[in-house]
Amino acid sequence: MNPERTLGEFEQIVLLAVLRLGDAAYGVTILDEIAAKTGRNPAPGALYTTLHRMEDKGLVTFRDGNPTPERGGRAKRFVVVTREGRTALASAQSAYQSLLQGLDLLDAKLFGGAYA
Amino acid sequence: MPESISSANISRTAPAEWLLARVAGPDRAAAIMGDLEELAATRGRLWFWIAYARTLITLGWRTPVAFVAGSAGFFLMMSFFSTLLRNPGPNRTAHMASVDILANAAVLSTGFLLVFSVSVWFATPFAILRFGFRDRMAQLYGVFFLLAAPLFFHSNPVSLVCALLTLAVIFAALFSKPWRRPMVVIASMSIAVLVSLVACNDLATKIYHPKFHLKAGLDAASADPIAFNLVSWLVVRLTFAVALLIASFACSRLHRWLLEERPALIGGANA
Numbered sequence: 001m002n003p004e005r006t007l008g009e010f011e012q013i014v015l016l017a018v019l020r021l022g023d024a025a026y027g028v029t030i031l032d033e034i035a036a037k038t039g040r041n042p043a044p045g046a047l048y049t050t051l052h053r054m055e056d057k058g059l060v061t062f063r064d065g066n067p068t069p070e071r072g073g074r075a076k077r078f079v080v081v082t083r084e085g086r087t088a089l090a091s092a093q094s095a096y097q098s099l100l101q102g103l104d105l106l107d108a109k110l111f112g113g114a115y116a
Numbered sequence: 117m118p119e120s121i122s123s124a125n126i127s128r129t130a131p132a133e134w135l136l137a138r139v140a141g142p143d144r145a146a147a148i149m150g151d152l153e154e155l156a157a158t159r160g161r162l163w164f165w166i167a168y169a170r171t172l173i174t175l176g177w178r179t180p181v182a183f184v185a186g187s188a189g190f191f192l193m194m195s196f197f198s199t200l201l202r203n204p205g206p207n208r209t210a211h212m213a214s215v216d217i218l219a220n221a222a223v224l225s226t227g228f229l230l231v232f233s234v235s236v237w238f239a240t241p242f243a244i245l246r247f248g249f250r251d252r253m254a255q256l257y258g259v260f261f262l263l264a265a266p267l268f269f270h271s272n273p274v275s276l277v278c279a280l281l282t283l284a285v286i287f288a289a290l291f292s293k294p295w296r297r298p299m300v301v302i303a304s305m306s307i308a309v310l311v312s313l314v315a316c317n318d319l320a321t322k323i324y325h326p327k328f329h330l331k332a333g334l335d336a337a338s339a340d341p342i343a344f345n346l347v348s349w350l351v352v353r354l355t356f357a358v359a360l361l362i363a364s365f366a367c368s369r370l371h372r373w374l375l376e377e378r379p380a381l382i383g384g385a386n387a
Contacts, residue, residue: 026147026151027147027148027150027151028151028154028155031155043167043170043171043174044148044151044152044155044167044170044171045167045170045171045172045173045174045175046174048140048144048148048171048174048175049174049175052140052144052175056376062143062147064143068150070153070154070157071150071151071153071154072129072149072150072153074146074147074149074150074153075146075147075150076147076150077143077144077146077147077150
């Protein structure tokens with residue numbers, strides 16, 4: 001895998017949600033976590049597209065759980081971030097941190113005093 | 117949830133899961149359906165079906181759109197091809213009559229490029245839309261498309277140079293590790309396109325009419341109103357569409373088998 005691979009914004013959000021959830025990360029809990037922490041309600045299709053793309057890139061893998069009745073007898077598919085996924089996420093986050101360094105986003109001078 | 121209710125849901129959504137499995141694979145489809153079932157417990161059945169439809173479109177739009185684009189490319193190539201057959205150009209006709217080695221090589225290279233074009237003009241738009249331009253196979257197809265396109269300029273030297281360059285790219289890809297597998301898929305795809313076209317053409321000949329053949333369809337595309345036969349025209353296009361459908365299925369399967377290397381499951385990649 002290319003260590004310089006860039007991640008999209010939604011990919012970073014999904015990876016962070018998966019890391020926060022730990023062993024309990026699967027479709028439903030990831031959607032809930034994203035909604036709770038970001039206020040966004042992503043469509044399930046958008047989440048699955050992103051997860052499948054990241055699986056193809058080797059950023060996440062899946063682990064099958066046990067079938068449950070509330071899922072119509074289907075197994076949960078838990079998401080696990082791979083080492084490559086963590087590296088890519090750390091790289092993307094450090095880029096944000098570098099850009100933010102020395103900036104105070106709530107500083108009124110940045111807005112020309114308009115929001116003072 | 118009572119067991120009887122979940123069983124009823126499974127039988128009701130089994131065809132939907134089967135359809136989703138065609139675009140996402142059986143494992144992914146089962147997990148997605150399970151997630152949607154779980155969410156539907158609090159959001160309702162209407163939400164379930166709307167979310168299912170949106171997920172199906174989000175995951176599956178690429179294949180039908182890629183197929184339509186590939187078919188458009190193929191039929192465009194066929195119309196160029198029929199124009200070339202009717203009007204080979206003075207330069208080419210003169211050379212065909214001679215015994216010049218270079219002229220014969222040009223005729224051979226034109227034939228080679230024409231045969232190769234049959235799959236390239238279909239597969240290039242198909243591969244770029246289906247797998248994205250970052251895909252190595254799509255990139256190779258892009259190169260082959262650019263090399264095969266000048267064929268219709270009616271120039272023997274250009275055809276000869278393009279055929280030689282195409283062969284050079286094929287051999288270079290076969291001897292380069294990252295490009296070998298994409299090249300194998302392209303070679304298999306070219307064979308699949310040609311075989312399915314010939315097979316469907318033969319089948320249509322037997323089923324539709326013994327006089328049905330490729331030339332009837334090409335004549336149908338001509339400006340001559342006497343030669344135009346709507347039924348032949350439709351049958352030829354339907355036959356080609358079925359053949360291309362088989363080829364696109366073969367391409368997707370080959371791509372999955374040879375080029376989509378999944379990372380090792382837990383314990384391997386994440387160790």
